[in-house]
Amino acid sequence: MALIARFLSPVEQGFYYTFGSLVAIQIVFELGFSYVVLQMASHEKAHLTISADYEITGDPVALSRLASVIQKSLRWYSVAAVCLFSVLLPVGFRFFSTSQAGVSNSVWKFPWCAAVCAVVLTFQIDPLLSFLEGCGYVTQVARLRFMQSVVGSILAWSALVIGHGLFAPAMMLFGMAGTALVWLSRRWVLLKTLIRHHPGPHRIRWMAEVWSFQWRIAISWLCGYFLFQLFNPVLFRFWGPVAAGQMGMSLSMANAVQAVAVSWVSTKSAPFGSLIALKKFHDLDHLFFRAVKQAVGVSLLGSAALWLICLYLHIHGTAFGHRILGPTAFGLLLLTTILNVITFAQALYLRAHKEEKFLLNSVVGALCVCATTIILGRLYGAIGMIAGYFTITILGIAWTTAIFSKYRRLWHQDVQEKAL
Numbered sequence: 302m303a304l305i306a307r308f309l310s311p312v313e314q315g316f317y318y319t320f321g322s323l324v325a326i327q328i329v330f331e332l333g334f335s336y337v338v339l340q341m342a343s344h345e346k347a348h349l350t351i352s353a354d355y356e357i358t359g360d361p362v363a364l365s366r367l368a369s370v371i372q373k374s375l376r377w378y379s380v381a382a383v384c385l386f387s388v389l390l391p392v393g394f395r396f397f398s399t400s401q402a403g404v405s406n407s408v409w410k411f412p413w414c415a416a417v418c419a420v421v422l423t424f425q426i427d428p429l430l431s432f433l434e435g436c437g438y439v440t441q442v443a444r445l446r447f448m449q450s451v452v453g454s455i456l457a458w459s460a461l462v463i464g465h466g467l468f469a470p471a472m473m474l475f476g477m478a479g480t481a482l483v484w485l486s487r488r489w490v491l492l493k494t495l496i497r498h499h500p501g502p503h504r505i506r507w508m509a510e511v512w513s514f515q516w517r518i519a520i521s522w523l524c525g526y527f528l529f530q531l532f533n534p535v536l537f538r539f540w541g542p543v544a545a546g547q548m549g550m551s552l553s554m555a556n557a558v559q560a561v562a563v564s565w566v567s568t569k570s571a572p573f574g575s576l577i578a579l580k581k582f583h584d585l586d587h588l589f590f591r592a593v594k595q596a597v598g599v600s601l602l603g604s605a606a607l608w609l610i611c612l613y614l615h616i617h618g619t620a621f622g623h624r625i626l627g628p629t630a631f632g633l634l635l636l637t638t639i640l641n642v643i644t645f646a647q648a649l650y651l652r653a654h655k656e657e658k659f660l661l662n663s664v665v666g667a668l669c670v671c672a673t674t675i676i677l678g679r680l681y682g683a684i685g686m687i688a689g690y691f692t693i694t695i696l697g698i699a700w701t702t703a704i705f706s707k708y709r710r711l712w713h714q715d716v717q718e719k720a721l
Contacts, residue, residue: 314542315545316404318548319545319549321549323392324417326526333516334374336570349367355491372500374428394413409467416471420474426485430442445480450477452476520660532552539678556638644694654712662700673686
């Protein structure tokens, strides 16, 4: 972020972050597949063993179902990638060319094309990583994601330093894709075995077994787009790229804290699925609540540190201080981030049971945030939209906690009674 402030103008910073918000529309085409793939793989892998040289042994039915998971996901992502490219490229052209940004179209057209190509490439790689994570390669995938961020960041920084800063989003994504492809090539034996395996009558019947769960996740994730990605485009449209850039950098800082915090829970997603498949609910709850405490603690410490830095920058009137939101707006944003960590953990726990119980919450929350973002954002700018966002999140977490407690008790009650 320091490099963005150093090498991009305030206007270019607005384009930079709005690029990110628009490419996030890929979630519309993803339809929750990556999470479903992870959970389905973890449930089937619980009955299989994969050796160091990638030989699979165990229940042949589970093997066929596991192969069916990756085969169906690859077919979908191949089609969806074409649709994503066909929609995202012209949507971006239309949005930026009709917004009053005060810059020539030549400034953003080529960087936007590069960003779209890069996101389409990473879009097709993601299901493979989710699948392998579900197969038990949690630590390895976590290390890969760290290496992806390192390589992608280096390429993005290079683009900024040499004066092509708007290409930084594309370079970040290309770096992540290249790193993942190298990593996947070393595990191609396992993937090839499963892709070529004929599942026969034991294949997963997606519409009957999965779709009723997946479509709820797809809608929840689509709602998440309006919850988390609408701020920048609205500010860009009504208040210009400078305001969008301030919001974008502030969101980036808050999201960085949230990403680190939720990793304490998200990396347990595959183990959650395995423990549920084995009906070890006591172990599940112990692992979950310990991870939640760690996640909330990390988000509290990280948010406090960021807010103090923001306060210092604004008190001393530094140039970097003008690239982010003011202390009041940023503080509300960070508080909302902490609450979102809790909601994310609750949703992950319930979805590990292959159930989506936050659908109505997501739809109502997205509609409310969308309305307040457009109305309050147009009238009052960033502080208005964040105040609306914070208020809705406060009300929403009470609702999600009630649902979480209800279904956790209901789903585990029968097993606990049998144990007694």
